[in-house]
Amino acid sequence: MIRYALAALLALIHQSAAAQTEIEQVVTPAGITFWLSQEPSIPIVSMKILFRGGTALDPDDRPGAATMMTGLLNEGAGDMDALAYAAASEEVAARIGFDVGRDTLSVSATMLREVRAEVVDLVRIALHEPRFDDDAVERVRGQMMSIIRSNQSDPGELASHTLFAHAFPDHPYSRPTDGTPESIAAMSVADLRRIHRAAIARDRAFIAIVGDVTSDEASEMVDRVMVGLPTSDTALPQYAADQLRGGVHTIDLPGGQSRALFGHAGIERDDPDFMAAYVMNHILGGGGFTSRLTEEVREKRGLTYGISTFLTSLDHGPLYLGSVASANETIAEALELVRIEWARMAREGVSEEELEQAKRFLTGAYPLRFDTNAKIADILAGVQEAELGIDYTHERNAMIEAITVEDIARVAERLLQPEHLTFIVVGQPQGLDTVSDPAQQDALLR
Structure with missing residues (x-):
């Protein structure tokens, strides 16, 4: 019965969650800081925890350790094996999830207010007492081996692995986040316990709670989950300036089209010019059907179904990236258009009309992100991890409205480096002046 009630209430949240979320910073009796947004109209509570570190904490000889460990957090904990843990979660209609990326390990939980104690206990034991049972x-392990095999023939994965290996040689970012066949085959329970100890650290946590809960009740939830977790004893990676200096690298993969991932150095999230860069990117390639690259590559010439660019704000080395797929015989033309538009934006900036259209879209779309408690909790934890300040969600649209064409011109000249654009092309492209990378290809395709 609880399961059906939760589904109905989640549907109602889409209509009731306010975009102008009121946020307070709370310190628990145990001294743990978190952000709280109270929404009493519907009896649902969402919790989000981000632990800084992620797969960048993998040991050199065990890439994939954090990913494998994270995949096991809901596969048995405390005195419950995997089936018992799943049954307990189902009984209270809890939506509990664990995920990991290059910079963070995330924990999410959405629950009915009346069963929050039971759900918090399920989260707690998963973080404190994972079993890592042999079965x-x-x-x-089998699931990850299957993923790795699939990645070996996935153009997007091959391009991503290769670009990060070129951008960050000898840095944790260069390692495949899902590991290698050798590292996953060799992964022991001791390896998993070591990365668990490194990746889930109380002093690297950023926490948000949103929903029908008081400050005292939310504090009790946070302390219940966090008290007893260790503090960090594994150093985070050093900052790494990317090594992308231009050129085209290819990986041969039979098929009728080629996929390209391209980019160069990006911009730090706390850089004063970041918001101008964000708006510029929307106009250049991040704005879907309204972007310049979509207009030139798709609409005018029909070379692709889609092309996009995006700012990647990695903690230890930001990148500015883009992707496009085209037929083998037309990919060279598509990439040349990318270079042309990259250089034109750096040289000319944007028009007042382009800027106003981008502002209308970006400010209008932002409130739509706040349509569920879970999404709000995601945003608030992310804002904390990025150290943007508790007023960011209220001030963000005003920051965008303040951007001028002069700001775009300045950041475009500073950020865009056509001569450093590096292209990783997976397929059998024709007409490209390429740098073959057989060693990288062999490593990825073995």
């Missing part, structure tokens, strides 16, 4: 470890 669960082997099941997840």
Whole structure:
């Protein structure tokens, strides 16, 4: 019965969650700081925790350790094996999830207010007492081996792995986040416990709670989950200036089209010019059908179904990236148009009309992100991790409205480096002046 009630209430949240979320910073009795947004109109509570570190904490000889460990957090904990844990979660209609990326390990939980204590206990034991039972470890090992095999023929994955290897040689970012066949085959329970100890650290946590809960009730939830977790004893990676200096690198993969991932150095999230860069990117390639690259590459010439660019704000080395797929015989033309538009934006900036259209879209779309408690909790935890300040969600649209064409011109000249654009092309492209990368290809395709 709880399951059906939760589904109905989640549907109602889409209509009731306010975009102008009121946020307060709370310190628990145990001294743990978190952000709280109270929404009492519907009895649902969402919790989000981000632990800074992520797969960048993988040991050199065990890439994939954090990913494998994270996949096991809901495969048995405390005195419950995997089936018992799943049954307990189902019984209270809890939506509990664990995920990991290059910079963070995330925990999310959405629950009915009346069962928050039971759900918080399920989160707590998953973080404090994962079992890593032999059968669960082997099941997840098999799943990861399957993913790795699939990645070996996935153009997007091949391009991403290769670009990060070129951008950050000898840095944790260069390692595949899903690991290698050798590292996953060799992964032991001791390896998993070591990365668990490194990746889930109380002093690297950013926490948000949103929903029908008081400050005292939310504090009790946070302390219940966090008290007893260790503090960090594994250093975060050093900042790494990217090594993308231009050129085209290819990986041969039979098929009728080629996929390209391209880019160069990006901009730090706390840089004063970041918001201007964000708006510029929307106009250049981030704005879907309204972007310059879509207009030139798709609409005018029909060379692709889609092309996009995006700012990647990695903690230890930001990138500015883009992607496009085109037929083998037309990919060279598509990439040349990318270079042309990159240089034109750096040289000319944007028009007042382009800027006003971008502002209308970006400010109008932002409130739509706040349509569920879970999404709001995601945003608030992310804002904390990026150290943007508790007023960011209220001030963000005003920051965008303040951007001028002069700001775009300045940041475009500073950020865009056509001569450093590096292209990783997976397929059998024709007409490209390429740098073959057989060693990288062999490593990825073995």
